[in-house]
Amino acid sequence: MHLLIPAAGVGKRMGADGNKLLLPLLDYSIMGWTLKAAVAASTIEWIGIICQAIDEPVFKATVANLSVDKPVAFIRGGDTRQASVNNGLQALPANAQHVLIHDGARCLATPTLFDRCAAAFDTCQGFIAAVPVKDTIKEVNDAGVIEATPDRSRLWAAQTPQGFDVALLKEAHQKGYSQGWSVTDDAALFEKCGLAVHIVEGEETNLKVTTPVDLAIAEFILRQRL
Numbered sequence: 525m526h527l528l529i530p531a532a533g534v535g536k537r538m539g540a541d542g543n544k545l546l547l548p549l550l551d552y553s554i555m556g557w558t559l560k561a562a563v564a565a566s567t568i569e570w571i572g573i574i575c576q577a578i579d580e581p582v583f584k585a586t587v588a589n590l591s592v593d594k595p596v597a598f599i600r601g602g603d604t605r606q607a608s609v610n611n612g613l614q615a616l617p618a619n620a621q622h623v624l625i626h627d628g629a630r631c632l633a634t635p636t637l638f639d640r641c642a643a644a645f646d647t648c649q650g651f652i653a654a655v656p657v658k659d660t661i662k663e664v665n666d667a668g669v670i671e672a673t674p675d676r677s678r679l680w681a682a683q684t685p686q687g688f689d690v691a692l693l694k695e696a697h698q699k700g701y702s703q704g705w706s707v708t709d710d711a712a713l714f715e716k717c718g719l720a721v722h723i724v725e726g727e728e729t730n731l732k733v734t735t736p737v738d739l740a741i742a743e744f745i746l747r748q749r750l
Contacts, residue, residue, distance in 0.1 A: 525567040525642045526620040527685075528612040531555060531575045531583065531628035532601025543579045545628045547739065550746055554733055556586050557631035557746070563592050565638035570620075573628075574599045574612045606707055610697045616690060623693065624685040625710055629733045632745055633685070637727050641685045644724045649689040650714045653726035654680040683726040686711055692719060 531545050545555040552560065562568050571594060573583055580598050587596050599615045601608040609625060616623060622645045626633065637653060644651045657679040663672040688696075688710060696713040699705075707713055711721045729745050731738060 525565075525622065525624060525638075526570045526572070526616055526690075527562055527568050527624045527626060527638070528572045528574060528599075528609065528616075529555075529558065529562070529626055529628045530601070530605055530608050530612070531573055531579070532608045533605070543576070544733070546579065546582055549631065549733075549739065549742060550750075552590075553586060554631045554739075554742075555583060555628050556590060558626070558628050558633070559586065559590055559592065561631075561633050561635050562626070562638060563590065563594060564635040565642075566635070567639045567642035568594065568624075570595045570597070570617060572597045572599050572612050572615060574601045574608045576601050604706075605709075606697075606700070606713075609710060610701070613690065613694050613697060620690050622687060623690050624687045626685040627732060630684055630730055631733060632727075632742055633683075633730045634727060637730065638685060641687050641724050644687060644722065645689075648720065648722040649692055650687070650711070650719055651722040651724050652686040652709075652711045653683040653724050653730065655683065655726045655728055655730075657681050680723055681726075682709065682711065683730050683732075684709075687724075688714065692717075 546553050562571055575583055599612050602611055624641055641653055657676055660676055661674050662670045665671050696717045699717055700713045705716055714721050733739055733742050
């Protein structure tokens with residue numbers, strides 16, 4: 525299984541001076557924990573880290589310090605996540621038929637989740653890890669007034685990994701570029717192209733570290749695991 529890790533962003537909401545994935549979290553950086561889980565997953569055989577040139581030396585050092593025993597490629601990131609993933613798709617080995625895409629900031633994903641997602645390719649060509657929404661969700665207009673309350677039983681919170689047939693995802697990215705679509709994840713491109721995206725049960729602890737509060741929660745969860 526081939527894995528792409530978008531890691532080309534900056535930590536604006538974290539208040540970090542640079543890439544938030546380089547922030548320390550117990551014994552490793554945020555990216556270090558993400559890589560440890562990916563390397564421990566039995567199905568992952570190749571990893572592509574999509575990053576900016578300025579961060580590449582530090583990410584390479586992280587890979588070396590973890591003694592990663594799987595091929596790791598470093599791919600130049602784009603101006604947006606969408607552009608970065610497209611760069612990653614073009615850099616996949618020629619024999620790659622399926623790809624998992626996992627946000628570097630979701631550093632609490634377990635090897636079991638990676639393997640469960642990889643197994644989903646037996647039954648579908650596109651999927652996302654997700655968990656059922658527990659809170660009541662409100663749709664609010666520009667004036668701050670509630671317009672609707674969706675049925676919670678039909679709502680899922682999207683996570684990563686997300687997995688796709690490589691050829692189909694490349695076509696979706698090309699169509700997105702030609703149509704000027706701007707999306708926040710690859711599942712949205714699949715959806716816009718009329719392709720089915722299935723759900724794989726995610727993990728409640730698989731949070732995306734975005735703010736200082738998230739970082740503190742991640743540290744608590746890791747300490748409990750350790």
